Amino acid sequence: MRKIPQAEASLPLGRAAGRSPPGPILLVSAFVFATETQPTEVAEGVVRLGTDLVNWYLVADGDAVTIVDCGAPAYFDQLDAGLAKLGRSRADVQAVLLTHGHADHTGFAERARTELGIPVHVHKDDEQLTTTGKAFGKAERPMFPYLRYPQAYKLFGHLLSAGGTPPPVQTVTTFSDDGELDVPGRPRAIHTGGHTSGHTVFFLESRGILILGDLLCTMNPLTGSRGPQLLPRSLSLSSATMLDSLSKLESLEGTIVFGHGDPWTQGVAEAIRQARATGPT
Numbered sequence: 001m002r003k004i005p006q007a008e009a010s011l012p013l014g015r016a017a018g019r020s021p022p023g024p025i026l027l028v029s030a031f032v033f034a035t036e037t038q039p040t041e042v043a044e045g046v047v048r049l050g051t052d053l054v055n056w057y058l059v060a061d062g063d064a065v066t067i068v069d070c071g072a073p074a075y076f077d078q079l080d081a082g083l084a085k086l087g088r089s090r091a092d093v094q095a096v097l098l099t100h101g102h103a104d105h106t107g108f109a110e111r112a113r114t115e116l117g118i119p120v121h122v123h124k125d126d127e128q129l130t131t132t133g134k135a136f137g138k139a140e141r142p143m144f145p146y147l148r149y150p151q152a153y154k155l156f157g158h159l160l161s162a163g164g165t166p167p168p169v170q171t172v173t174t175f176s177d178d179g180e181l182d183v184p185g186r187p188r189a190i191h192t193g194g195h196t197s198g199h200t201v202f203f204l205e206s207r208g209i210l211i212l213g214d215l216l217c218t219m220n221p222l223t224g225s226r227g228p229q230l231l232p233r234s235l236s237l238s239s240a241t242m243l244d245s246l247s248k249l250e251s252l253e254g255t256i257v258f259g260h261g262d263p264w265t266q267g268v269a270e271a272i273r274q275a276r277a278t279g280p281t
């Protein structure tokens with residue numbers, strides 16, 4: 001395996017929400033620097049939540065619901081509105097499923113696990129990242145080249161105000177093989193390493209939805225650049241591996257939803273073509 005130069009991504013994220021449950025002050029300040037996304041059904045039984053900076057999703061299947069990614073800690077406050085959009089309640093939520101173990105995706109996972117009494121599923125190669133509570137882990141490039149973009153400050157300022165570095169998830173349920181997962185919605189897991197080692201996308205074929213996590217985005221969280229593209233190098237382990245991972249998705253068809261940016265409806269192949277043309281960001 002090619003050795004990739006790595007730099008520890010160090011981000012100004014405190015552990016504000018890790019010590020105590022969000023209180024009224026956090027509720028007031030949670031969405032500073034960001035605009036809250038109203039719960040939106042992006043496909044049958046699939047609801048988008050979060051902010052203009054970070055997305056998370058609910059997937060309904062009959063009476064049961066899976067939470068896919070958990071944004072920042074304060075995003076837990078959006079759960080009831082999202083469930084109401086689906087005509088469901090907290091008692092119907094059966095699982096948390098994480099695309100990967102970064103802090104802007106694990107947000108309220110530990111709180112959901114303990115308060116709702118549900119398992120948190122993540123690929124085995126991201127188990128350590130998820131359970132040790134590192135914000136972002138290793139990256140192929142340092143953060144400083146991105147600090148000339150106002151968008152970077154907007155993101156980090158927002159994450160700080162929305163709970164800081166999430167508490168580690170104490171216990172996770174891991175999967176390692178591609179294929180259908182035994183959670184509501186029965187998404188097909190496709191391991192697409194590169195952003196993190198265990199990064200995985202989830203395909204809901206019958207709904208025509210591909211939940212792409214942070215393999216690609218349509219809004220670069222550090223530069224603000226729009227259109228399908230890889231996540232920036234300072235947040236990814238290996239852009240080369242991410243580009244390789246894209247080949248696993250070429251034959252899929254459907255709408256793509258992302259960790260960052262709006263849904264993409266112009267085809268999976270076209271998103272991949274544009275991301276390859278742009279290259280590492």
Ligand SMILES: [Zn+2]
Nearest residue numbers: 100102195214
């Ligand atoms: Zn990420």
